[in-house]
């Protein structure tokens with residue numbers, strides 16, 4: 001092996017493996033993650049109601065994502081385009097656990113002034129996965 005090949009093997013491979021481990025997820029796996037944490041299955045009907053409710057604040061999830069969230073929508077304050085949240089209409093949705101965690105945290109704080117519980121997240125995902 002050349003010196004360069006050794007370096008690529010030593011540094012490149014672990015980086016690649018790390019990158020895969022960090023991003024690889026899918027909507028079904030994310031649903032399962034929250035269902036497991038909640039100890040019960042997500043309920044799509046409950047998720048639909050939750051998504052459209054204001055929870056005592058100015059915004060609901062639907063204010064930015066639309067309802068049903070099956071097409072492009074606009075951010076309620078900046079007007080910036082947000083692509084469809086339902087995974088059947090946007091293959092990039094729920095494919096990165098870190099992104100899911102980050103945005104659930106941020107958006108739930110905006111809407112509910114607290115983090116969403118595991119069962120609330122499972123309900124939302126069950127609702128989103130049911131949109132075809």
Ligand code: HEC
Pocket residue numbers: 051059060061062063064065075076077082083092093094095096099100103104107108110111112124
């Ligand atoms: C003030 C606007 C706003 C509100 C309200 C809002 N969101 Fe979001 N949401 C965003 C933006 C911006 C992103 C990140 C950009 C993107 O992914 O398109 C995002 C991304 C997400 C993602 C990441 C999904 C992924 O894997 O790509 C989830 C999950 C999510 N929102 C759920 C919710 C839920 C649940 C609510 C209601 C509790 C909610 N959002 C309310 C603006 C909002």
